[in-house]
Amino acid sequence: MNWLIFLSVGLLSSDMSFAAKSHEPQLTLRSQNRTLVFSRSELLARPDLEKIKLNDIPTYPGKKIEYLAVPLFHLFEGISIKSDATIQFRCLDGFSGPVIPERILDHTPGRSIAYIAIEKEDAPWPAVHPEQGPSTAGPFFLIWKNPSLSRIDKEEWPYQLEGFEVQGSLRSTFPKIFPPQGTPEQSAEMRGFKIFQRSCFSCHKMNGQGLSDFAPDLNFPKSPTEYYTEPTLRSLIRNPQSLRKWKNDKMLGFSKSELPDSDLSDLIYYLKSMSKSRSQKE
Ligand code: HEC
Numbered sequence: 001m002n003w004l005i006f007l008s009v010g011l012l013s014s015d016m017s018f019a020a021k022s023h024e025p026q027l028t029l030r031s032q033n034r035t036l037v038f039s040r041s042e043l044l045a046r047p048d049l050e051k052i053k054l055n056d057i058p059t060y061p062g063k064k065i066e067y068l069a070v071p072l073f074h075l076f077e078g079i080s081i082k083s084d085a086t087i088q089f090r091c092l093d094g095f096s097g098p099v100i101p102e103r104i105l106d107h108t109p110g111r112s113i114a115y116i117a118i119e120k121e122d123a124p125w126p127a128v129h130p131e132q133g134p135s136t137a138g139p140f141f142l143i144w145k146n147p148s149l150s151r152i153d154k155e156e157w158p159y160q161l162e163g164f165e166v167q168g169s170l171r172s173t174f175p176k177i178f179p180p181q182g183t184p185e186q187s188a189e190m191r192g193f194k195i196f197q198r199s200c201f202s203c204h205k206m207n208g209q210g211l212s213d214f215a216p217d218l219n220f221p222k223s224p225t226e227y228y229t230e231p232t233l234r235s236l237i238r239n240p241q242s243l244r245k246w247k248n249d250k251m252l253g254f255s256k257s258e259l260p261d262s263d264l265s266d267l268i269y270y271l272k273s274m275s276k277s278r279s280q281k282e
Contacts, residue, residue, distance in 0.1 A: 084171065
């Protein structure tokens, strides 16, 4: 979400410290019938505050930073979330995108656990894009303890957070991104669909549905599986700049550790089958 940075330069500059004290940053969790608001000082005073050291994460490549953070699932206690609900994160500049409820609320031993890192006013984190300005990932940043356990993707670290919003089911909001009714839960198509939601849907629409106009629709009017050969498509997803390069390209590739070959095959299977069900409807 690198492009957010243009809009929030200077947010935490020191001459704003007085204003920041009287209008402390707040993290808001909203659902249809409840809104919970946590101020920065309230979060920093919680008994479940932990120190989490992370090295070389997507937002801060090559840096080792110790964060003060609280488990996100604790903050969501008191908000009821239906099993088919969707959750959107929202950033300070109004940008929003999907997070996957069963991942951000997961606290099963042996899995990655989502935390909200809180930036202290007197100890700001480094700038996210130093060449573009001083903005950091604060005031609130979604981080993961042991990110490798659940293979957390680079799209799953939203920063400059304002809060989260619990909404209705994904199927009621975006019915056209789903494989046809009756597709078995354990199929390659369904596995690929989950990968699409996790790694691609924050930028790409599917059949005209989605939150972002940042990147081309992956099925309308044509699917990339119709105009690229499979090896080309695989190379493009692994490293778009290996095929064409210009200074405004925005898609970062997906390495084998982020997206193993078998996951990439499932993803392509989903894209292919979506193109077939579209042509049946035409
Ligand atoms: C950070 C946003 C972002 C994410 C995440 C992302 N893409 Fe992209 N993608 C883009 C943009 C922007 C383009 C347009 C070309 C460019 O800037 O690289 C693009 C281009 C493409 C293209 C080429 C389309 C064409 O017609 O040439 C394909 C295929 C594609 N993306 C597939 C994917 C898949 C599959 C995923 C998930 C694994 C994904 N993208 C994740 C932003 C993204």
